Amino acid sequence: MIERKKEMGRDRVSRLVSWGHWFAFFNGFLAMIVGVRYIETVGAPESWIGWGYLAISTLGHFSFLAFIVYLVVLFPITLLLPYSKILRGLAAFAATLGLCILLYDTLIYDDYGLHLSPFVFDIAWADLNALLQGTSYIVTPLGIIILELTAANYLWKRIEKIRKSNYGPKVVLVIGLCFVSSHLIHIWADAADITEITRLDDAYPLSYPATARSFMESHGIEKSSKAQDPSKLQPSLNYPISPLQCSADPEINILMVAIDGFRADLVDKETMPFLYEYGKHNHEFKQHLSGGNMHNSGMFSLLYGLQGSYIAASDLSYRSPVFTQELAKQGYTLARFAPETSNIEPQAIYQDMTSHIQPLTNGVADADIQSIDSFNEWRMQQDKPWFALLNLQSPDSYDTPIGFLGIETVKPSTPLKPAQKVLFNQYRQSLNFIDKQLQKLIERLPASTFVMVTGVSGKVFTGDNDNQRGNLSPANVHVPLIIHWPGMEYDKTVTYPSSHYGVVPTLMTQLLDCTNKPSDYSAGRNILQPQSENWTYIGDNLVFGIYQEDEITVIDRHGKYRIYNRDYSQRLRNKKISAPELIQVMREGRRFYNH
Incomplete structure (x- = not known):
């Protein structure tokens, strides 16, 4: 009797684990759909190489993210509380939260050109009204939670049939190949300066494409610096925004x-x-x-x-x-x-x-x-x-x-x-x-x-x-x-x-x-x-400062910042960054990019 109960318990956990994997795959697919918004921001590829890389990297990246969320959040609960009703409810809630965060990240990335981080979240929170317009921020989560509960129940009722179809190993193999292939292709693109691929490096959140720079440097191989034909490059800047209308005759040196x-x-x-x-x-x-x-x-x-x-x-x-x-x-x-x-x-x-x-x-x-x-x-x-x-x-x-x-x-x-x-x-x-x-x-x-x-x-x-x-x-x-x-x-x-x-x-x-x-x-x-602006941007794309009337804020590319008084003689350790000015800086830093 005891062995029978243990066997039934193991079978229930096995079914829940199998269900969890398929639920994670379903949410990876939903995340891919949301991820289309990132491509609208950075611009779609113009060659078959770019589209091919984008397809396999999207499939591999979002499927991997969904699996990591399952492994960290749901898998431990599956072992501790192997009850399908509880797990389905928690899974639907966790998936809804994750997709809403991803949607919010697409808004921030489109507006600021940065992905969510504690630093960016603080700034975006101050600009919440501008980012979230209408009632979509209420309707969308409700729609997602209904979809997630429906999908969770649908998969649970058919999990035995899905397991018997033996599609799982094939799906894992395809996703694994896409994930590995995308990194291998990026190594080649980074070494060969294929900008059609490398320009997508920062498009997705938590994306860290592999490079071979350390390996190449250790073997004395220099990264290619061959100039590309400008006619084959996709313009990233809308500069100037409108054609210039100038009429002066050259008179003055x-x-x-x-x-x-x-x-x-x-x-x-x-x-x-x-x-x-x-x-x-x-x-x-x-x-x-x-x-x-x-x-x-x-x-x-x-x-x-x-x-x-x-x-x-x-x-x-x-x-x-x-x-x-x-x-x-x-x-x-x-x-x-x-x-x-x-x-x-x-x-x-x-x-x-x-x-x-x-x-x-x-x-x-x-x-x-x-x-x-x-x-x-x-x-x-x-x-x-x-x-x-x-x-x-x-x-x-x-x-x-x-x-x-x-x-x-x-x-x-x-x-x-x-x-x-x-x-x-x-x-x-x-x-x-x-x-x-x-x-x-x-x-x-x-x-x-x-x-x-x-x-x-x-x-x-x-x-x-x-x-x-x-x-x-x-x-x-x-x-x-x-x-x-x-x-x-x-x-x-x-x-x-x-x-x-x-x-x-x-x-x-x-x-x-x-x-x-x-x-x-x-x-x-x-x-x-x-000037009407009360700030001035000083620096480049790696380290920059924001000069204001009473303070200077220095920010690096990782979002770490330090605030000094106007003559730069004292660091203001308890001062928080001024969100309105930083939001203006971020928008100015995106204004000339094509959308």
Whole structure:
């Protein structure tokens, strides 16, 4: 009798386990249907390779997720409480909760481009009314729970017939092959730079496709960097959102001087006497921020006018800034003068310009002198309107040419460590050298030349590049901006906040007579007027800061954040992140993507 009861108990558990597997498979199928919303967000594939990978990865991924949920939630209950009615009710509730979370994740991913995490959930909770509209958030869970209870009962009543059909091992084999195959295909796609596949990496929640990077590196195999034909790439950005409508005839020459490592607080009459006076008699912006704290992110915000989160967008490897595109369209001759620079990102940022690059054989300061000489020689040869980007980099390297006498050392206005004091005064020497070069340069220009002098980024006194990359303090992003408008002899000091994001909209509207809204092609607004936004995005797609009136929030790509006071001197450990501003940042970071 006892053996009989044990045997019946084992049989009941066996039937429940079998039922649980089929119920998990059914919910994996439902999850796949919900997952279609992710594809609507990232865009459907355009080739049979992309569709094939998408099909097998979807089947493998969501089936695997459903099985994990069953294994963690329902399987232990099956062993502890092997009663079908209880288990069916709990399973239906758990499946409904899981599918509702998945649906909620699709909404968040469509709006923010991020999947649910504790950090994202906090932000989304503050934006709940905008995410959940109408009564669907009430009706949908009710519909799902009814469907789940119906499916649970249907499968239980027919579980013996299903077991006898012996389809289970075949289904497991197919799902297992799909799961393994999707990872193997991704390893190949990652190694071969097949963007049609790798662009889907972050589409699904809890998706971590396998790569062979560590294996390849250990065997001396480099990842392929072969450029793909732009015509075969699916555009990921809707940039500009609307075709540009510009009507100006090219009349004015434009010189943009962008200086790496250029702090605003040291443009004073002792360190940079020429630029100090030049700013007084022209348009000077006292509260101007670069869009980045490094060369790439700073130049990206200056020329593209886009938030740094777009810097790695695939089609920017062949799509240049709309600003330089429009200059070329209107007949300007475009040129760039700069020292040698490695790892330019995005690749197409200088695509419309003829590059005059100077070697670093004798140092950065000597390369800057050669760049200015090269510009002067090039300018004299032009017979039609031109645009020139002159990138000077001496201050970022604390460099001065051999024999430069410089200025007296002074005591820093803020406390610095001994090594930083040395860098501080060497930095001042470099700025003084640049000031003398700017004087020679600008005084030789015709009065009708539009001149803009600004910084690519600021500068912190350290020799550690990693420290500089992670430092989003005002010293590293507050840069000068001085504009000379031909024909306007007046001093105009601007004290309201401005940023690099507003430079392109200003030049497009004021010089090129573009009638488009700035939001069609930029994250900024015309800097000749105070901005309505109370935040500024600083950084790239990996680490960024949100500058607000009273605080600075630094966030990494994993969602970890730190909040500092406005001068970056103190971390506010008990302060919570400001949800409304972060929601605006996230939406701006998705606004130009195709949906």
